[in-house]
Amino acid sequence: MTMSEQNGDERTAVSVIGLGRLGARLAQAFLNAGHGTTVWNRTGSKADALVAQGAVRAADVRAAVAASPLVVLCLPDYATGAELLGPVADGLGGRVLVNLTSGTPEDAVRTADWAREHGAGYLDGAAMSGTRLVGRPEALFVFSGSQEAFAAHRGTLSSLGDARHLGEDPALAPVYDTALFGMVWGALAGFHHSLALAGAAGVAPTAFAAVAVGHMPFIISLLAEHARQIEDDRFPDDDGTVDVHRAAMGHLLDTSRAQGVGTELPELLRTLLERTAAEGHGASGIASVAKAIARG
Ligand SMILES: NC(=O)c1ccc[n+]([C@@H]2O[C@H](COP(=O)([O-])OP(=O)(O)OC[C@H]3O[C@@H](n4cnc5c(N)ncnc54)[C@H](OP(=O)(O)O)[C@@H]3O)[C@@H](O)[C@H]2O)c1
Known part of the structure; x- marks a missing residue:
């Protein structure tokens, strides 16, 4: 975060690629926080509501990458990300790629290596609090990978919620993602069982x-x-x-x-x-x- 960004008079531009249920919320949160936001989605109409609020529609993935120093991916899987970014990898130099697509530790390490080979900083990430809370301080987002990239963009990533850097190893975000997912399910399953038991007694x-x-x-x-x-x-x-x-x-x-x-x-x-x-x-x-x- 630069001094001027801290002072709130400059906001890093962000590009969001993939405007599904989560990606659209991410773009909305960046927009709400005053970041110049460029968006691209395979089905163009999903960008309409964001564009109506001031987001810039990128004509293609190359234009989305070129528009911002911070490029956020939110796609169903890493293979789709590789498919989209592969042909435009020469445009990634000097940018920071933040991947909020769910995947395995191996996916994260492979993508971090690939980004480094193309001169980009890389942060793997996971959205831990669903879509409804995105943009609120209690929405947990975990990131791992380049400490330097996180330090530079911490303020921007905090537009999404409680942005935590777990360490330099890019595998850490998917490790926490799956571990926390298991924890939440353990807690919820216990709650759901209690509800059934109490419900049987008329509660x-x-x-x-x-x-x-x-x-x-x-x-x-x-x-x-x-x-x-x-x-x-x-x-x-x-x-x-x-x-x-x-x-x-x-x-x-x-x-x-x-x-x-x-x-x-x-x-x-x-x-x-x-x-x-x-x-x-x-x-x-x-x-x-x-x-x-x-x-x-
Ligand atoms: N939703 C959540 O609560 C949540 C929470 C945490 C993490 N996540 C993770 O976030 C990621 C995205 O989830 P989501 O819920 O946003 O998914 P989603 O609503 O199904 O959206 C998928 C997005 O990927 C795009 N896409 C799919 N195949 C593509 C292709 N071949 N080329 C280009 N674009 C393609 C879709 O474009 P179109 O609009 O053209 O189909 C859409 O923008 C997943 O990895 C998910 O596990 C989601």
């Missing part, structure tokens, strides 16, 4: 959600606490032992079965607790489950 989903939200600070506190325990390889039983939780999981399983709701989730969790106990951690704290998972 309305919104009533249950109101109480569940109040329980979240405790769960959040466990994340940092368990992370520390895992790093220290010490598993105190303050939050209960694996054996105690294994018995409680049996109750959850029995109650679910009795209420006629799906038992997939408690079965999975009981399997994990049983394996952890079988590996000698029955009397350890519950964070020792992470050891069992890491061993596979």
